[in-house]
Amino acid sequence: MQSRALELAAVEIQGNKAANKQTAVATGVELLSTQTIKDLPSFMGESDVVKSLLILPGVSTVGEGASGFNVRGGNIDQNLVIQDELPFFNTSHVLGFFSVFNPDLVRSTTLYKGHIPAQFGGRVASVLDVRLRDGSFTEWHGSAGAGFAAAKASMEGPLWKNKLSVLVGARQSYSDWMLKLAKLPDVKQSSAWFNDINGKISARTGKYGTLSVGIHRSADYFRYAQQFGYQWKTSGANFSWRQTWGNALLTSITGASGKLQNTYFLPQGADAFELDNGLEFHTAGLQASLLNIPRHEIQAGIQWNRNNALPQELRPYGPDSGILPRSARQENGEEWAVFAGDEFKVSDRITLYAGLRFSRFRALGPNEVLVYEPGVPYSEETVSDTLFYGKNQASQTYSGPEPRISLNVRINERNALKLSYNRLRQYQHLISNTTAATPTDTWQTANQYLPPQVSDSYGAGWFYTDGDKRWEASLELFYRNTGDVPAYKDFAELLLNDHLETELIAGKQRSYGSEWLYKKNKGRWTGWLSYTWSRVRQQAESPYPALSVNRGEWFPANFDQPHQVTLFTKYAINPALYWTFNFTYRTGRPVTAPVNGYQVGNVVVPNFSDRNNLRIADYHRLDIGLTIDKTKSKLTGLKWTLNLSVYNVYARQNPFSVYFQRDRKGLPKAYQLSVIGSIIPAANLVFYW
Numbered sequence: 302m303q304s305r306a307l308e309l310a311a312v313e314i315q316g317n318k319a320a321n322k323q324t325a326v327a328t329g330v331e332l333l334s335t336q337t338i339k340d341l342p343s344f345m346g347e348s349d350v351v352k353s354l355l356i357l358p359g360v361s362t363v364g365e366g367a368s369g370f371n372v373r374g375g376n377i378d379q380n381l382v383i384q385d386e387l388p389f390f391n392t393s394h395v396l397g398f399f400s401v402f403n404p405d406l407v408r409s410t411t412l413y414k415g416h417i418p419a420q421f422g423g424r425v426a427s428v429l430d431v432r433l434r435d436g437s438f439t440e441w442h443g444s445a446g447a448g449f450a451a452a453k454a455s456m457e458g459p460l461w462k463n464k465l466s467v468l469v470g471a472r473q474s475y476s477d478w479m480l481k482l483a484k485l486p487d488v489k490q491s492s493a494w495f496n497d498i499n500g501k502i503s504a505r506t507g508k509y510g511t512l513s514v515g516i517h518r519s520a521d522y523f524r525y526a527q528q529f530g531y532q533w534k535t536s537g538a539n540f541s542w543r544q545t546w547g548n549a550l551l552t553s554i555t556g557a558s559g560k561l562q563n564t565y566f567l568p569q570g571a572d573a574f575e576l577d578n579g580l581e582f583h584t585a586g587l588q589a590s591l592l593n594i595p596r597h598e599i600q601a602g603i604q605w606n607r608n609n610a611l612p613q614e615l616r617p618y619g620p621d622s623g624i625l626p627r628s629a630r631q632e633n634g635e636e637w638a639v640f641a642g643d644e645f646k647v648s649d650r651i652t653l654y655a656g657l658r659f660s661r662f663r664a665l666g667p668n669e670v671l672v673y674e675p676g677v678p679y680s681e682e683t684v685s686d687t688l689f690y691g692k693n694q695a696s697q698t699y700s701g702p703e704p705r706i707s708l709n710v711r712i713n714e715r716n717a718l719k720l721s722y723n724r725l726r727q728y729q730h731l732i733s734n735t736t737a738a739t740p741t742d743t744w745q746t747a748n749q750y751l752p753p754q755v756s757d758s759y760g761a762g763w764f765y766t767d768g769d770k771r772w773e774a775s776l777e778l779f780y781r782n783t784g785d786v787p788a789y790k791d792f793a794e795l796l797l798n799d800h801l802e803t804e805l806i807a808g809k810q811r812s813y814g815s816e817w818l819y820k821k822n823k824g825r826w827t828g829w830l831s832y833t834w835s836r837v838r839q840q841a842e843s844p845y846p847a848l849s850v851n852r853g854e855w856f857p858a859n860f861d862q863p864h865q866v867t868l869f870t871k872y873a874i875n876p877a878l879y880w881t882f883n884f885t886y887r888t889g890r891p892v893t894a895p896v897n898g899y900q901v902g903n904v905v906v907p908n909f910s911d912r913n914n915l916r917i918a919d920y921h922r923l924d925i926g927l928t929i930d931k932t933k934s935k936l937t938g939l940k941w942t943l944n945l946s947v948y949n950v951y952a953r954q955n956p957f958s959v960y961f962q963r964d965r966k967g968l969p970k971a972y973q974l975s976v977i978g979s980i981i982p983a984a985n986l987v988f989y990w
Contacts, residue, residue, distance in 0.1 A: 382429045560579060649711075750802035
């Protein structure tokens with residue numbers, strides 16, 4: 302026998318200890334594996350990072366086709382969403398049916414919905430931290446696949462073996478052929494598509510350092526017949542340099558820059574128009590971690606964020622349009638923050654995290670600030686003066702501390718109790734008075750009349766894991782109180798409005814509830830059952846009683862859905878063949894609707910209920926999927942995965958909204974709108990090499 306030396310490829314193991322329910326100090330942290338995202342039966346067979354979050358307790362949406370997601374009673378703009386340090390202000394494709402994240406490139410998806418570490422700021426509800434993986438440093442690999450709605454491809458490999466790698470992935474939809482099969486003429490004449498591309502170059506800088514640069518670009522288009530349409534796109538780039546210095550210090554320098562551009566248009570008629578808005582955003586940060594202090598994990602750093610609002614611009618669409626050009630400008634904003642946090646292992650059973658973030662924000666020109674007469678409501682008629690601010694001149698400044706604390710007490714090897722408290726500040730607001738966000742909505746910085754949102758969040762939880770980690774169970778309680786949440790007067794006019802303070806009220810919001818989770822991790826059957834009970838209340842009380850909503854009383858938020866049940870199961874016939882099932886139930890959301898009416902001459906005038914005083918029907922849906930995964934049963938050659946799914950198995954016509962039209966007698970009659978009211982089969986085939 303002869304000896305022979307073989308060089309093995311490097312194996313990189315990455316994880317997120319914050320998601321370990323037993324040992325992690327934080328409450329309300331969820332790690333969603335890439336495999337789970339791909340296993341879930343999904344709409345049109347397209348794996349979706351954001352939609353996959355909805356199987357987690359405490360995460361909800363107002364309905365199918367709605368952009369964004371709600372976490373523990375928070376608005377969709379109260380979620381900080383980042384991909385490799387690049388912030389996303391719009392996470393959706395095709396008005397919410399798909400997300401902008403390419404699951405084939407994702408390494409990890411972590412949702413912080415309870416305790417939020419001090420390095421994160423700028424939002425008051427949650428943080429969704431999506432990380433793309435590095436390309437392979439040793440071998441070239443690729444994939445290509447197609448489904449009913451979209452095609453995708455990716456490639457990765459070494460540009461310089463063991464030194465420099467590249468990862469790139471792209472998707473393109475082609476869903477118009479399905480719209481042509483519809484029975485309604487307006488749907489046949491509609492169009493919808495999206496595309497996105499992500500790229501990442503990673504370099505190993507010496508033995509203990511990595512440098513990466515990434516790009517992202519996504520574009521969407523939606524047109525309903527010739528009545529109206531939207532188009533929007535996001536583009537950006539990011540970089541990161543992480544370096545370990547001996548055994549004592551780890552540093553990270555990051556930065557990102559990008560642009561969000563939105564357009565709403567009416568394509569035909571004398572009033573055909575295009576309405577544009579958007580946002581430029583820039584961010585940079587420096588973070589350091591001390592590694593050699595026994596029982597302590599100390600992090601500290603500094604961050605800078607800059608948002609420049611693109612003006613709203615109205616333009617005529619086509620030669621026959623009689624629309625006159627108009628524009629409205631919003632303020633720019635800049636935020637500086639310093640933070641520090643220490644995770645201290647007090648004993649073998651007690652771990653404490655204490656952190657502090659201090660942020661300072663400035664609203665910057667060029668802009669004009671209207672001054673109103675004292676003692677009367679804000680309106681164009683009560684303007685007494687106008688203040689002018691030049692470029693980068695501060696018109697308003699806000700600052701304040703944001704303490705964070707969390708405690709884990711391990712009762713024994715199987716049970717742990719946790720407590721947490723967070724204070725967070727949000728200086729950017731999504732201005733929208735619709736139930737589901739649309740590209741016409743604008744991001745508005747805090748200013749003289751619209752202060753930052755400040756939230757105090759409390760959490761407590763019990764977490765159980767059995768000896769071999771086959772079963773998990775948890776119960777979490779939460780309460781969040783948020784001040785200065787933008788609320789809207791009745792019939793508010795928000796488009797092309799450069800004095801939004803005349804339409805807004807600085808309101809209050811509070812949410813509270815409990816989350817139950819029972820999970821099985823091993824065996825032929827795996828999955829979990831979760832139940833969430835929560836309430837979300839808002840108050841819009843103006844100093845002038847006539848402008849208050851519901852007389853200044855507390856009322857349910859648009860996304861107040863008290864009961865939510867999710868059952869996700871996976872049955873593995875063998876490692877390469879398995880079924881998945883997903884059932885969702887949630888309470889119908891609140892609506893405002895006519896409750897009676899009165900007649901003036903020959904016209905019946907409806908009388909509406911208090912805001913959000915009624916509810917639409919409850920939502921429930923069952924999805925089934927079958928996956929054949931030949932990447933697990935083939936060691937060499939071309940590998941493939943086939944996913945067959947059925948979305949909305951029993952064709953439930955879940956209502957998205959209720960609207961009213963007059964019947965022949967002139968009386969308002971209610972109609973239910975269901976975005977998806979039938980069974981949706983799909984297939985998705987992906988090849989790997």
